[in-house]
Amino acid sequence: MSGEAKRTVAALPGEGVGEGMPAHVAIIMDGNGRWAARRGLPRFEGHRRGVEAIRRAVRTAGDLGIRYLTLYSFSAENWRRPAQEVSDLMGLLKRFVRHDLADLHAGNVRVRIIGAREGLAPDIRPLLDEAEQLTQGNTGLTLVIAFNYGGRQEIVRAVQALARKVREGGLDPEAIDAAALEAHLDTAGIPDPDLVIRTSGEQRVSNFLTWQTAYSEFVFIPDFWPDFDEATFRAALDEYFKRERRFGGLSARAV
Template sequence: MSGLSASPASSPVTGGGNVPRHVAIIMDGNGRWAKRRFLPRIAGHRAGAEAVRTVVRAARDMGVQALTLYAFSSENWRRSTEEVSDLMGLLKLYLRREIRELNSENVRLRTIGDLSGLGKDLVALAQEGVEATKNNTGLNFVLALNYGAQDEMLRAVRDIASQVAAGTLSPADIDHASIETRLDTRDLPPLDLLIRTSGERRLSNFLLWQAAYAELLFVDTLWPDFDRKALADALSDYGTRERRFGGR
C-alpha cells in the first residue's frame, strides 16, 4: 500500500501532520459507479467530473501545492469509440465551465501528456485555460491528458539521444537530472503522494519516474464518491507515515 517519495520536505498542518506538496490521483471507478446504479457509463464520468470540482477546491483549501489528475491516459484510446467521444466531450465541457472559476480562485491550470494526439478543439480549450491562469499563485492543478509515463520517458530519452548525436551532450554527463528536466512535470514539486481509487492496486503507466519514492495509497472508494473528507483522510494518512528515502 505505501511507498516513499522523492524529497523529504513538506508543509506543516494543524495537528502535527504534514501536507504533501504534490498529490496525484488515478481517478478510477466511474464505470462501476454507474453500473451499480444501472446507469450508462457516461453518467459515471459526469459524476466523476463533479468529484474533480470538489477535490480541486479541497486540495487548494488544505494547502496542497500541486494536484495532478489522470484525466485521459494514452491507453484510454482502446476504449469504445462512443466512450472516447463521450470523454472528450466531457473534458471540453469541464474546461469551458471551469476556466473562469479556476482563475477567480487563483488556481493555475497546467497540462501534461502529448496534446498533439487530441482534437484541436480540446487542445485549444486546454491552452486557453493554461494561458488564462498562468499568473495565478495558488494550487497548480495539472490535468494529465493523453498521458503515459513510458511515453514521457521515451520522449526524454530521445531528446537526450539527439543531443548526444549532435555532440552537445556527453554520455558521461547524463544523470538523473538529465531525465527529470525533460519530464512533463519538470517545474512541479516532487511527487509526495499518489492515490488510486476504486480498490485497484497498480500504477497503470502513471508518473512512473516521479513515483519512485512517493507514498502510495489505494482506497476502495469509487472516484465519483471521493469527496473532501476522502481527501482529508488521505492527507491524514500521509501525515502519519515516516519517510526514510532509503536512508534506513
C-alpha cells in the same frame, strides 16, 4: 511529528494546514464506470459525476494548502475504449474547460497539462493551450491534468530529446544524469508527488508518473471516484501522516 502535529486532517478547519502536509498529491481517478454500473446507469453518468468529484478535490486541496494536485484524467491507453465512450470523455473535457476555467482562474489556480499533444483533435489542443496560458501567472494551487498521458511514453520522449541533443553535439552522453532526464519530462519544475491516491480498490499505478513516484507514498481506497469527497480526501491524508518516509535511509528510531 510532535503530538500536536499528529492531529488528524479531519480535525483541521477548512483553511487550516497541518504540519507535514504533502506539497504534491497525485490521484488516479478510477471507478466511474463501475459506480454507474452498480446503479444501473450509463457509463457516461459515472464520468459526469466524476467531474463533480474533480471540483471537490480541487477545492479541498486549495483549502488545505496543498501546492500541487495532479489528476490522471485520460491515459494514452484510454484511446482503446469504445469510440462512443472516448467521444463522451472528450465532450466532458471540453465542457470542464469552458465552464470551470474561469472559476479556476478567479481562484488563483494555475493549470498545467502533461501528456502528448501531437495528434490530438484540432478542437482539443487549443483548449489545453488556453487553460495553461490564461492561468500561467497564478500563484495558488497548481492543478496538473494528465491528459493523453503515459509514464513510459513520457520517459521515451525525454530520452529522445536527450538523444537529439547528443546527436547535434550539444550534449555529452556522460553528462546525462537523473537531473538531466527530469528536466526533459513533462513534469519539469514540478516536485515529485509525496502522496498518490488511487480510488476503486485497485492497487496498481497503471503507467502513471512512472519516474516521479519512485519514493511516493501510496494510499488505495475502496471508494469509486464519483464518491470521492472532502472527507475521503482528508482520510487519505490522515493515512499519509502515519507514514515515516525514509527515502532509502534509516528511520529516526533506528539511528
